Amino acid sequence: VSTKKRCGTKYTPACTTPKIINKPVSPKCVDVGSKYVVPTITLTSNSGIRKVQVQEGSHTLKSVTFKGQGATQYSIKSLGLSTTGLASGAHSLTVKVTDIRGRSASKTFHFSICVATPVFTG
Amino acid sequence: MGTPPAPGGAADHSSKGRARNRAVLAFVVGAVAVSAVLGASTTGAQAENLPYAVTTDFAVAQVAKPAYVSPSTHAKVLKGLSFFTPDHEALQTYRFVKSQRVKNVLWEEIDVPMRPNGQTGWVERSWLGPVQTVHTLVVVDIATESLAVYNRGKQIFTAPVGTGHQSDPTWPTPSGHYWIAEEFPSKDAFYGPWAFGTTDYATDTDFPDGSIVGIHGTNEPWLIPGDPSHGCVRLKDADILKLKTLVGIGTPVWILPPTSS
Numbered sequence: 509v510s511t512k513k514r515c516g517t518k519y520t521p522a523c524t525t526p527k528i529i530n531k532p533v534s535p536k537c538v539d540v541g542s543k544y545v546v547p548t549i550t551l552t553s554n555s556g557i558r559k560v561q562v563q564e565g566s567h568t569l570k571s572v573t574f575k576g577q578g579a580t581q582y583s584i585k586s587l588g589l590s591t592t593g594l595a596s597g598a599h600s601l602t603v604k605v606t607d608i609r610g611r612s613a614s615k616t617f618h619f620s621i622c623v624a625t626p627v628f629t630g
Numbered sequence: 631m632g633t634p635p636a637p638g639g640a641a642d643h644s645s646k647g648r649a650r651n652r653a654v655l656a657f658v659v660g661a662v663a664v665s666a667v668l669g670a671s672t673t674g675a676q677a678e679n680l681p682y683a684v685t686t687d688f689a690v691a692q693v694a695k696p697a698y699v700s701p702s703t704h705a706k707v708l709k710g711l712s713f714f715t716p717d718h719e720a721l722q723t724y725r726f727v728k729s730q731r732v733k734n735v736l737w738e739e740i741d742v743p744m745r746p747n748g749q750t751g752w753v754e755r756s757w758l759g760p761v762q763t764v765h766t767l768v769v770v771d772i773a774t775e776s777l778a779v780y781n782r783g784k785q786i787f788t789a790p791v792g793t794g795h796q797s798d799p800t801w802p803t804p805s806g807h808y809w810i811a812e813e814f815p816s817k818d819a820f821y822g823p824w825a826f827g828t829t830d831y832a833t834d835t836d837f838p839d840g841s842i843v844g845i846h847g848t849n850e851p852w853l854i855p856g857d858p859s860h861g862c863v864r865l866k867d868a869d870i871l872k873l874k875t876l877v878g879i880g881t882p883v884w885i886l887p888p889t890s891s
Contacts, residue, residue: 530759530760531760532689532759532760532761532762533690533721533760534721534879535690535720535721535722535723535811535812535879535880536720536721536812536813536878537719537720537812537814596718597714597718598713598714598718600713615692618690618713618714618721619721620714620715620718620719620721622719622814623717623718623719623814624817625816625817625818625821627717628821628825628827628842628843628844628846628862629794629832629834629841629842629843629844629859629860629861629862
C-alpha cells in the first residue's frame with residue numbers, strides 16, 4: 509500500500525473538502541410499505557475517503573469505513589429503505605462523508621411518504 | 631405559471647440556449663381558443679410550427695434558502711424554498727425560467743408556487759438539485775371543456791373535462807401556466823382512482839392544504855363536460871387513468887382562459 513500523499517504537498521494539488529454529487533431525486537411520494545430507493549450518490553475526495561454514513565433520523569442505513577489512504581471515489585447505488593412503519597408526509601436522510609484528514613461534508617435528501625387523502629378544491 | 635404571457639413575452643434566456651418551458655407563446659383571447667396561440671417554442675419544433683412543443687426543466691430544492699425578487703442575496707425575499715408541497719404529498723419542484731450569472735455566481739429565475747399565482751424568484755443554482763426535463767404538456771381549454779396532452783408538440787391524447795364554475799367568482803379554474811406538482815392514487819371516490827396536484831392556487835381559499843387546483847377523476851361522470859367543480863379539472867375515470875400513463879410531476883399545465891365570445 510502506497511503511503512504517498514495524494515494532495516497537500518509541494519507536488520500535489522491542495523486538499524479539498526469531500527464532494528457529494530447525486531442523480532436527480534424523484535419528487536413523487538412513496539407508498540408506505542414499499543421501498544424508497546435512494547438516488548445514486550457519488551462521493552469524492554482528493555485526499556481519500558475515510559468514512560461514509562447514510563442515516564435516516566437516528567437509524568444508520570449504511571456505514572462504510574476505508575482503511576489506509578481510503579478511496580478517492582465511492583458510489584452508493586440502489587440503496588433501499590423500507591417505508592414500513594414510517595409516518596405519511598415529510599422524511600429525510602443524510603449522507604455524510606469524512607476524509608482521511610478529518611474534513612467532512614454532508615447532504616440531506618428529502619422524500620415523502622404518500623398522504624392518505626390530500627384535499628384539493630375538487 | 632400565472633397569467634399567460636403577453637404577446638412576444640417570455641424569451642428564452644437559458645445559458646445553454648435550450649427552451650426551458652418557455653414555449654414563448656402569445657395568448658390572445660379569441661373566438662377559437664386553440665387558434666389563439668400565436669407564438670411557438672424556441673425548440674427545433676418551431677420550424678415545424680408546433681406551438682405546443684415545450685421543453686420544461688425543473689428541480690427540487692437542496693437547501694433551505696430563500697427565493698429573492700432579484701439575483702442577489704441582498705434583494706427582498708420572495709419566499710423560502712420548500713422541500714415539500716403544502717400537503718407533503720411530494721417534493722416541491724421549481725420550474726426554471728432563465729439563468730443569469732452575477733459576480734461569477736450562477737442564478738436561476740424560477741417559478742415559485744404561491745399566492746397570488748404567477749410569481750417568480752431568484753435562487754443560486756447550487757441551491758437546487760440536478761435538472762430534470764420533460765417534453766410533455768397538458769392544455770386545458772376551459773372554453774371547449776377539453777384537455778389535450780402534447781408530447782414534443784404532437785397531440786397524443788384528448789378528453790372532455792369538467793372545470794370550475796366560471797360564472798361564480800369564487801370557483802373559477804384560474805387560467806395561466808402551471809405544472810404538475812404531485813400525483814397519487816386516490817382513496818376518495820370523489821377524486822376517482824387517480825389525482826394530480828398542480829401549482830395553480832384556487833380563488834377559494836377555504837379548502838385545506840392550500841386550496842390547490844387538482845386534475846382528477848370523479849364519481850359524477852355525467853357532469854363531464856361541464857363546469858361542475860370548485861376549480862379542479864375533473865376527468866372521467868378511464869381518462870384520468872390514461873392521463874396517468876402520459877404525464878407526471880413537472881409536466882406543464884396550461885389552462886387557457888374562457889373566451890369572451
